[in-house]
Amino acid sequence: MSHKEKDMPKEKESKIISFIEQNPLCSSSDIHKKVLNEVSYATVKRILSKLASENLINKKGQGKGTKYIISPYYELFKPIQIEKYYEKEIDERIIKENYNPQILEILKDCTLFAVNESGKLQSLQNKFSKNIAQLTKTEYNKEFERLSIDLSWKSSQIEGNTYSLLETERLLKEKETASGKSKEEAIMLLNHKDAIDFIIETPDYLVPLTISKIEDVHSLLTKDLNVNRNIRTRRVGISGTNYRPIDNEFQIREALLNMCEIINQKEDIFEKSLIALGLISYIQPFIDGNKRTARIVSNAILINNKHCPISFRTVDSVEYKKAMLLFYEQNNIIAIKEIFINQFEFAVNTYF
Numbered sequence: 001m002s003h004k005e006k007d008m009p010k011e012k013e014s015k016i017i018s019f020i021e022q023n024p025l026c027s028s029s030d031i032h033k034k035v036l037n038e039v040s041y042a043t044v045k046r047i048l049s050k051l052a053s054e055n056l057i058n059k060k061g062q063g064k065g066t067k068y069i070i071s072p073y074y075e076l077f078k079p080i081q082i083e084k085y086y087e088k089e090i091d092e093r094i095i096k097e098n099y100n101p102q103i104l105e106i107l108k109d110c111t112l113f114a115v116n117e118s119g120k121l122q123s124l125q126n127k128f129s130k131n132i133a134q135l136t137k138t139e140y141n142k143e144f145e146r147l148s149i150d151l152s153w154k155s156s157q158i159e160g161n162t163y164s165l166l167e168t169e170r171l172l173k174e175k176e177t178a179s180g181k182s183k184e185e186a187i188m189l190l191n192h193k194d195a196i197d198f199i200i201e202t203p204d205y206l207v208p209l210t211i212s213k214i215e216d217v218h219s220l221l222t223k224d225l226n227v228n229r230n231i232r233t234r235r236v237g238i239s240g241t242n243y244r245p246i247d248n249e250f251q252i253r254e255a256l257l258n259m260c261e262i263i264n265q266k267e268d269i270f271e272k273s274l275i276a277l278g279l280i281s282y283i284q285p286f287i288d289g290n291k292r293t294a295r296i297v298s299n300a301i302l303i304n305n306k307h308c309p310i311s312f313r314t315v316d317s318v319e320y321k322k323a324m325l326l327f328y329e330q331n332n333i334i335a336i337k338e339i340f341i342n343q344f345e346f347a348v349n350t351y352f
Contacts, residue, residue: 010079012036012047013056017070020057025067054114073110076103076333082322090242095329099246099283101255103331107279108262112271112333117341121270124348128308131352143352144200149173150311152192155295158317161185187224195220195296203304206297209260209276211253217300218286218293227288231256236284240321243328245284255283263301273301274340278327291324308352310343 019035020026032044048068051057055077060067071077085093113121132140153161153168163171163185167178172193177186195217199205206213211231219229235247246252259279263272280294299309312320323335 009047012039013051014079016044016047016051017056017074020068021070024069025060027067031068053116055110073106075331076106076110078330078332078334080326080330080332080334082326082335085326086322090240093242093329095242096331097242098244099255100331103279103282104255104258104262106331107275108265111268112274112337113268117337118268118270121341121344124345125307128348128352129306131348135352140352147309147311147347147351148193148196148200150313151196151295151299151309152189154312154315155192155292156185156188158312158315158320159188159292161188163189184225188221191221191223191225192292192296194223196299199296199300199303203300206300207304208264209297209301211256211260214256214260214280214285214293214297217296218289221292221296222286222289225289228286231285232287234287236287238284238325238328241325241328243325245282252283252285256280256285259283269301269305269307270340270344273298273307274333274337276301277340278324278333278336281324282328308344308348310340310347311351312339312343313350314346315339315343 015035016031019031023030028045028048029041031048032041036044036047048057052059055071055073056079057068057074058071060069135143149169149172150165152172153163153165156163156168163178163181167181168189170176171178171186171189177183198220199217206217215230222229231249231252233249236245238245246255259275263275266272266275277294277298280297281291284290286293295312302309319335320339323339326332326335
């Protein structure tokens with residue numbers, strides 16, 4: 001199948017979404033007559049159901065009186081071609097330059113995973129549960145050790161650490177530093193392992209999630225790295241974007257408190273974990289170490305609920321940063337959600 005053929009369903013969806021944006025409260029028959037009369041009415045209805053399941057459009061009314069409008073969560077899930085998005089340079093992109101407090105209400109009220117995504121994640125989790133039930137305690141601990149080494153390596157690499165995976169394994173297992181590497185790089189990796197070990201040993205520590213507990217994770221990750229602990233009291237810039245996080249300590253604490261409340265109230269474990277991954281990074285509560293803290297807290301939520309943790313081992317560092325910047329600049333979660341799902345699948349199929 002050619003790329004053009006693969007894109008055809010997306011083109012139809014885009015046409016429908018554009019029409020609904022311009023004609024709110026239109027009917028399915030309106031859409032069929034004025035947008036997609038070359039396909040069957042049943043196909044139009046099928047596409048509308050798919051768009052509704054993905055939180056891109058909402059239904060009003062029932063039966064023949066059903067009308068369609070753009071979902072209030074549309075920007076969160078709007079299809080964006082990430083390669084095309086980043087063809088524009090930093091100053092050419094039209095972005096949400098300031099922290100958007102409304103994102104908290106949006107994440108609180110909506111369902112983050114479509115039905116097929118939730119089904120896939122739950123199926124993988126069932127596989128994980130079945131797998132670990134057959135492991136001895138020694139085998140289970142060995143797999144957790146392997147995953148924690150991979151996570152320490154990749155999480156550090158995303159932040160610019162130059163240790164290879166093999167060098168990381170030697171450092172964490174044998175305390176052997178790699179030649180030509182800085183002391184700070186070794187400390188970063190050792191801190192990651194300490195933070196992961198702490199979460200494994202006290203899996204319920206972050207329940208309920210609080211600001212002080214997030215600060216504790218951050219302190220473990222930044223120990224001896226000359227990074228200010230606790231919530232920052234001054235402005236911080238983020239390389240690669242014109243997005244500016246909150247620069248007021250009181251507002252940062254308020255945003256974190258609201259985030260904690262949302263995560264504590266959510267029932268879906270995957271949603272809890274994804275929100276922590278995205279929002280801690282977006283709020284940028286610390287001078288440094290925000291994304292590292294987000295990845296550990298996100299995993300702590302999974303581990304506490306006996307879900308498979310994520311090592312992020314096969315994530316391309318640049319693609320991870322692009323996905324995060326898309327969330328910062330557009331409040332769009334599709335790229336980081338795709339990484340989350342793919343890495344959960346990788347973890348279930350690779351470890352344990």
